[in-house]
Amino acid sequence: MKIKILIFLQLLYFPLFAQNLNAYQHLKQEWSKNFSSAKDIIKTYHNNTKRTNTAAFTTINNCFMTLKSGEYIICSKGEKEDIQLLLQEISPIVLNDSSVITFMQQNSPEEFTNYYYMILALKEGESFDAARDGITISTQFPTRALNHNDYTKLNEIFSGNNKLLHEIYLEKIKFLLQNNGCTKEIAQLRPIIESHVESSPLKLEILKLYTQYELLGQGKPAPLSSLQDSDGNIYTFGNFKGKVIVVDVWATWCCSCIEKMPKFIQLKNEFQENGNIIFLTVSIDQERTRDKWLKAIKENNMTGLINLIISPTGDSHFETDYQIVGVPRYFIIDKEGKIITVFAPSPDKEMKDLIQNILKS
Incomplete structure (x- = not known):
């Protein structure tokens, strides 16, 4: 009985459907x-x-x-x-x-x-x-x-x-x-x-x-992932507590990172007389490309910066901790080790203005 009713309704509405379709x-x-x-x-x-x-x-x-x-x-x-x-x-x-x-x-x-x-x-x-x-x-x-x-x-x-x-x-x-x-x-x-x-x-x-991502919001503690310098010394952002930390996260294979690095260096130089701020770079290159990282530091005139790379010890979860899915990325961390932003603007006037406002506060 239900099937017959369904067929009847289909026949009844088919002309209307066809008309609407047309x-x-x-x-x-x-x-x-x-x-x-x-x-x-x-x-x-x-x-x-x-x-x-x-x-x-x-x-x-x-x-x-x-x-x-x-x-x-x-x-x-x-x-x-x-x-x-x-x-x-x-x-x-x-x-x-x-x-x-x-x-x-x-x-x-x-x-x-x-x-x-x-x-x-x-x-x-x-x-x-x-x-x-x-x-x-x-x-x-x-x-x-x-x-x-x-x-x-x-x-x-x-x-x-x-x-x-x-x-x-x-x-x-x-x-x-x-x-x-x-x-x-x-x-x-x-x-x-x-x-x-x-x-x-x-x-x-x-x-x-x-x-x-809520864990990376403003005011949250900056994760203390292990990082390493060119001499093998281990650091975390906690080592720089007491200073505003500006971070350029980059990689040697990233053309945009290399292109923007001179602007980051220039910004660092503009604040070099201010003892309340420090500029770092963190490379996400793998351990097997360490020599390439060291070479890139010299070629791109980065020797005046503190340059760090993800620690190969296995206890560093930097990319996961900071949800790094692409570079370059820029961080600003306050003197107490709390996040101001881990999605800062590129190193230009907007970042400079942001840093100046932070230093004034």
Whole structure:
């Protein structure tokens, strides 16, 4: 009896399903063209608005409008004069709407979400650089620090019930922790993830990472991993207690590390008259490449620094203790041996300003 009812319902709704499918395919075809101006996008949007007669497909048309508008804005780097006209025409959508979720499943959900939030920020009067996505690495733009738009985006995504976006952005939290540490803003997302995101292996992995990175937060004791100098003497950061410690974590195989080393040395020289600060380098090279490390120290004029390498004794867990997944990394540790940051900026004006403020406090 149940089977008969199911077959009856399928037959009853099949024409409607086919009609909706045809309508969707028509919309997709209309939006598949390349748009050279905001005027072309708006014209296509209005033409499709006249043809769509259900709420679901009005929503889908709005989604295509957001997707194509976002592409246009990104490709023009926010510089086209007609973008403001385009923003006025984009209708609001709800990411948790079932029709929107269906659309995202078939049309690059991450890209669509980036455009959605960028457009919201642009409508609020944000600049293009501030509005565009700062969470995902982009080859089109130089990397910028996360801002309030990015944190608002993450907060709303994890507070919502869009499971597709939960999965995508949990993966991004992993990246953010590895590259920024557990900042105050990222830490504030943890209870939201715990309460709103369904249990899964990925969620458990992220919560475990939270616990690990929280140990490296501001004010936490700096782990005292064993390190060794070129003469074989063993050190920990505890040996330098009483001074502000600035650390450059590097490797001989890291081109970016070598490129930035002169700036670190220059910064060290600018503070050389200040007895309250010390500059160290810590290499994560393995013991078998020790000769290469010693050679690199000379070749890169690092002899004026205290240069350390991970101790080969087996009791050093430096990379694990500090969650080193990439170099260069920069640390600043206060006079009491507590972490100020183990995700400090590169050795430039921003780091110099940070150090000066620390020494004043």
